[in-house]
Amino acid sequence: MFKYFPTNYVWNLSVDLAIEMGAKIGEIEEMCAPLQDAAKQPDAAGTAAFRGTWSRMADKLCALAEEDEARGRLISAGDKYGRAATYYLTAERLQPHNAPGRSALYKRMLDVFNHGVNLAGENCVRVEIPYGEAHLSALYVPAEGVEGRAPILVQLNGLDSTKEMKYRVGLPRWLAQRGVSSLVVDQPGTGEALRLHGLTAVYNSEIWASRIVDWLETRDDVDPGRIGCEGVSLGGYYCPRAVAFEPRFACGAVWGANHDWRDVQKKRLQREGNFPVPHYWEHVRWVWGARDTDDFMRIAENVHLDGVLDRIKVPFLVTHGEKDSQIPLQWAQRTYEQLVNSPKRELKIFGEREGGAQHSSFDNPTNAGAYIADWVAETLGGRTAVAKSSN
Numbered sequence: 001m002f003k004y005f006p007t008n009y010v011w012n013l014s015v016d017l018a019i020e021m022g023a024k025i026g027e028i029e030e031m032c033a034p035l036q037d038a039a040k041q042p043d044a045a046g047t048a049a050f051r052g053t054w055s056r057m058a059d060k061l062c063a064l065a066e067e068d069e070a071r072g073r074l075i076s077a078g079d080k081y082g083r084a085a086t087y088y089l090t091a092e093r094l095q096p097h098n099a100p101g102r103s104a105l106y107k108r109m110l111d112v113f114n115h116g117v118n119l120a121g122e123n124c125v126r127v128e129i130p131y132g133e134a135h136l137s138a139l140y141v142p143a144e145g146v147e148g149r150a151p152i153l154v155q156l157n158g159l160d161s162t163k164e165m166k167y168r169v170g171l172p173r174w175l176a177q178r179g180v181s182s183l184v185v186d187q188p189g190t191g192e193a194l195r196l197h198g199l200t201a202v203y204n205s206e207i208w209a210s211r212i213v214d215w216l217e218t219r220d221d222v223d224p225g226r227i228g229c230e231g232v233s234l235g236g237y238y239c240p241r242a243v244a245f246e247p248r249f250a251c252g253a254v255w256g257a258n259h260d261w262r263d264v265q266k267k268r269l270q271r272e273g274n275f276p277v278p279h280y281w282e283h284v285r286w287v288w289g290a291r292d293t294d295d296f297m298r299i300a301e302n303v304h305l306d307g308v309l310d311r312i313k314v315p316f317l318v319t320h321g322e323k324d325s326q327i328p329l330q331w332a333q334r335t336y337e338q339l340v341n342s343p344k345r346e347l348k349i350f351g352e353r354e355g356g357a358q359h360s361s362f363d364n365p366t367n368a369g370a371y372i373a374d375w376v377a378e379t380l381g382g383r384t385a386v387a388k389s390s391n
Contacts, residue, residue, distance in 0.1 A: 001016060001363040002015065002016050002019065002363070004028070004032050005032075005035070005036070005039040007039065007040055008039040008040070008046075009274045009275075009325070010094070010274070010275060010276065010277060010278055011035075011039055011046075011050065013274075013276065013359075013362060014050075014090050014093065014094060015028060015032065015090075016362055016363060017090070017165065017169075017362055018086055018087070018090045020168075020169050020170070020362065021086045021089075021090075021165060021168035021169060022082065022083055022086055022168055023083065023086055023087070023090075024083065027057055027061075027083070027087075030053075030057060031053045031054050031057050031087070032053070034049075035049055035050060035053060038050065043096075043278040043279050044096070046278070047094045047096070047099075047278050047279075048095075048099075050094055051091040051092075051094070051095060051105075054087045054088075054090055055087070055088065055091050055105070057084075057087050058083075058084040058085075058087035058088045058091070058112070059084075061080045061081070061083055061084035061087070062080070062081065062084050062112060064080050065077040065078075065080035065081045065084065065116075068080065069119070074119045074120075075119065075121070077116075077119050078115075078116045078117070078118070078119030078120025078121070078122070079116070079120055080116070081112050081113070081116025081119065081120075082113070082116040082117070082120060082168075084112050084116070085112040085113035085116055085164065086164075086168060088105060088106075088108055088109035088112060089109045089113075089162065089164055089165060091105065092105045092106050092109060093160060093162075094277065094278055095279075096278075096279040096282055096283075097279075097282065097283065097286040103195065106195050107196075109164070110164075110192070113164050114126060123141055123142060123144070123173075123176060124139050124140070124141050124167065124172070125139070125140045125141075125142075126138070126139060126140075127139075127140045127183075129185070129211065129212055129215045130211070130215065131199075131208060131211050134193075134197040134199060135197075136185055136186060136187060136188075136192075136193055136199075136208065136211070136212065137163070137185075137186050137191070137192040137193070138183050138184055138185040138186065138212075139163050139164070139172070139182075139183070139184040140181070140183055141167070141172035141173070141175070141176050141181060141182040141183075141184070142176065142181050142221065143175070143176055143178075143179045143180050143181040143382070144176045144177060144179065145179060145387075146179050146181075148221075149220070149221060149222055149223040149224075150179065150180065150181045150221060150222065150223060150226075151179070151180050151181065151223055151226035151227070151228070151250075151380035151381055151382055152180065152181040152182065152183055152216060152222050152226070152227055152228070153171075153175055153180055153182055153183070153228045153229070153230050153253075153376050153380070154183045154185060154209070154212055154213075154216075154227065154228065154229045154230070154249075155171065155172070155182055155183065155184045155185065155230045155231070155232075155235075156187055156205075156229070156230065156232070156235035156238050156239055156242075157186065157187060157190040157191060157231075157233075157235055158190075158231070158232050158233025158234040158235050158236075158256075158258075158276075158360070159189075159190075159233060159234040159276060159277075159283075159284070159287060160190075160276055160277045160283065160287075161190065161232060161233065161235075162186060162190060162191040163184040163185060163186045163190075163192075164191075166184045166232065167184050169365055169369070170365070170366070170369055171230070171255075171369050171372065171373060172184060174369055174370060174373040175373050175376060175377070175382070177373075178373055178374070178376075178377035178382040178383050179377065179382035180373075180376055180377055180380055180382040181221070181222065183212070183216065185212060187201075187205070187208055187209075187238065188200060188201055188202060188208055189201025189202075189287045189288065190287075194286070194287065200287060200288055200289035201287050201288050201289075203241075203302035203303050204241070204245070204302075205237075205238040205239075205241045205242045206241060206242050206244075206245035206246045209229065209238075209242035209246050209249075210246050210248075213227060213246060213248045217248075224248070225250060226250050226380045226381060227248060227249055227250055228249060228250055228251040228252065228253070228376055228379070229242055229243050229249045229251070229252050229253075230252070230253045230254070230255060230372065230376070231253075231254050231255070232254075232255040232256055232360050233255075233256050233276070233326075233327075233359065233360045234258055234261065235254065235255070235256075235258075236254035236255070236256045236257045236258035236259075236327070236335075236360075237258040237259070237261050237303055237304075237305065239252055239253070240252060240254065240305055240308065240309060240312065240316070240335065241305065241308060243312055243314065243316070244305075244308045244309060244311040244312050245308075245311065247313075249314060250314055250379075250380060251314050251315040251316065251317075251376070251379045251380060252312065252314065252315075252316045252317070253316065253317040253318075253319070253372055253375065253376060254317070254319060254335070255319055255360050255361065255368065255369075255372060256319065256320055256321065256324065256327060256332075256359060256360030256361070257318050257319075257320050257327065257331050257332035257334075257335045257336075258327055259304065259305050259306075259331035259332070259334045259338075260303075260305070260306070260331055260334070261300060261303040262300045262301050262302075262303050262304050263304070264326075264327060265296075265297060265300045266297075268280070269297075273325060273326055273327075273328075274325045274326050274359075275326075276326060276359075281293055284296055288300075305334075305335060305338065306338070308338075309335065309338035309339050309340075310338065310339075310340050310341055311341070312339055312341060312342050313341050313342065313343070314342065314343070315342060315343060315344035315345070315379045316339050316342045316344070316345050316346075317345075317346050317348065317372065317375050317376075317379075318332050318335050318336045318339070318345070318346065318347045318348070319332075319347075319348045319349075319350065319361070319368060319371070319372060320332035320347075320348075320349055320350070321349075321350050321356055321357045321358045321359055321360065321361055321363075322349050322350060322351040322352075322357045323351075323357040323358055324357075324358060324359045324360075325359065326359040327359065329349065332347060332349070333347065344379070346375070348371060350367070350371075354367045354371075355367050355368070356368035
C-alpha cells in the first residue's frame with residue numbers, strides 16, 4: 001500500500017484509489033505536499049484542506065482542457081477532463097455529506113467526467129434505468145469485437161464508491177477486451193441514486209437488482225442468458241444477496257467479500273479495523289437513511305449472508321485481500337463455505353506475490369481485476385486471448 005500520509009489510512013486509501021483511476025504522480029505530489037499537517041488534524045479541518053488542494057488541481061486541468069478544446073485538440077482535452085473528474089471525485093468522497101458545496105462539487109464532477117469521456121471517444125455511455133418514480137444511473141461499456149448479443153457483467157458499488165470510480169479503475173475495459181460488456185451502476189445508497197435522488201440503501205438488494213435485469217432484457221445487444229453480477233467491498237454483500245434471490249443472474253463475483261457487515265459495524269464501534277471514509281458514522285447514517293446510530297445498528301442487523309447463500313445455483317467467485325484491514329479474511333472463507341449449491345465456486349485470496357492484498361485489492365487492483373475478468377469471460381463465454389490474424 002502506497003502511504004503518502006504515514007498516519008492517515010483513509011487519506012492513503014483515497015490517494016491509492018486516485019492513482020488507480022489515472023492520477024499522475026506529479027499532480028499527486030502538488031496536491032498532497034501541502035497536506036502533511038492537515039492529515040493529522042480532526043476530520044472537519046483536514047478534509048476541508050484536502051478538498052482545497054485537490055479541487056484547485058482539478059480546476060487547473062479544466063482550464064488547460066478548455067485551451068485544448070479551443071485549438072481543436074479534443075482527445076487531449078478529454079484526457080485532462082478525465083483526470084480532473086477523478087480529483088473532484090476524490091475530494092468530494094472525503095467530505096461530510098452536508099458539507100457546504102458538496103452537492104455542487106459532485107455535480108461538477110459528473111459534468112466534467114461525461115464531457116471528458118465524450119471528447120476522448122471512450123467506449124462508455126451513460127444510461128438510465130427506470131426505478132420507481134426515479135431512475136438508477138449507470139455507465140454502459142459495450143464488449144469489443146462481438147457481433148449481436150454479448151454477455152454482460154453488472155457491477156455494483158461499495159459503501160462509498162461510485163460508478164465513475166469503478167469505471168476508471170479498469171474492470172469494464174478489461175472485460176470489453178475479453179468480449180464481455182459492463183453495466184456499472186449507482187445503486188441505492190451510492191452515487192447519483194443517493195446524492196441526487198435520495199435513494200438510500202436497502203439490505204434486500206434483489207429489489208433493485210431485478211429492475212436492472214428487467215432493463216437489460218429489453219436490449220438487443222445483451223444476451224439475457226449471460227448476465228453476471230459483481231460487487232466490490234460492501235458490494236460483496238449486495239451482489240451475493242442479489243444473485244441468491246434473482247435467478248436470472250448467470251454468475252456472481254465479489255471483489256472483496258462482505259459476509260457479515262453487521263459484525264463489522266459492532267467491531268467498528270469498538271474501534272477495531274480501519275474506516276473507509278472520514279466522518280464514518282455520519283456517512284453510514286446518510287447511506288442507510290438512519291435517524292441515529294442506534295437506528296443504523298438496527299438496520300445493520302439485516303446486512304449479513306447467513307441463511308442466504310445456499311440459494312445460489314450458478315458459478316460464483318469470491319476474492320479477498322490477504323491483509324484486508326477493513327473486512328477480515330474469515331468472512332471471505334465463510335461466504336465460500338456457504339456456497340454449497342454453486343456448481344462452480346472458487347475462493348481466490350490475493351497476497352504479496354500477485355499484489356492486491358489490501359481491502360478489495362485497492363493497493364494493486366490490476367492483477368486482481370484481470371483474474372476476475374478472466375474468470376467472468378470463461379464463465380459467460382467471452383475470450384481470454386486475442387484471436388490470431390490469418391495474415
